[in-house]
Amino acid sequence: xxxxxxxxxxxxxxxxxxVWNLLTTNGSHPEILFGAEVVSEWRLGSRIVWRGEWQGxxxxxxxxxxxxxxxxxxxxxxxxxxxxxxxxxxxxxxYHALHFELDxxxxxxxxxxxxxxxxTVEAARHSRDNWVAVLEGVKTVAERSAERRPA
Numbered sequence: 001x002x003x004x005x006x007x008x009x010x011x012x013x014x015x016x017x018x019v020w021n022l023l024t025t026n027g028s029h030p031e032i033l034f035g036a037e038v039v040s041e042w043r044l045g046s047r048i049v050w051r052g053e054w055q056g057x058x059x060x061x062x063x064x065x066x067x068x069x070x071x072x073x074x075x076x077x078x079x080x081x082x083x084x085x086x087x088x089x090x091x092x093x094x095y096h097a098l099h100f101e102l103d104x105x106x107x108x109x110x111x112x113x114x115x116x117x118x119x120t121v122e123a124a125r126h127s128r129d130n131w132v133a134v135l136e137g138v139k140t141v142a143e144r145s146a147e148r149r150p151a
């Protein structure tokens with residue numbers, strides 16, 4: 001494909017562990033990834049599946065967990081990702097790597113998400129816009145959860 005990287009970032013007023021748990025828990029939230037259900041064992045090498053509906057079409061994206069750094073304070077996860085909706089063949093060259101990095105801040109957590117292997121600048125912008133929306137959903141769910149926690 002190409003070497004264009006899509007980057008999305010969000011500042012979330014919730015502890016890093018809470019954001020990590022939200023990103024690595026099976027199930028779905030309407031606010032995150034267009035309501036897709038996420039299924040994985042969340043171990044190095046395990047398969048990950050995202051199922052849902054987007055613009056009236058059912059989808060089942062998939063990939064693998066290829067890096068998982070959750071020792072002490074979790075901070076980095078890398079997943080491969082392929083979407084059949086792309087219309088491309090399901091071969092390794094058509095997969096993206098999704099790099100999530102979680103940095104603790106005085107206010108909570110800063111999340112950076114990079115998606116590589118975009119074929120054009122326009123494709124990278126489109127991917128960035130989608131991931132910004134996903135991170136906004138993560139922010140909404142994590143902050144709502146943090147507000148409910150006793151002080």
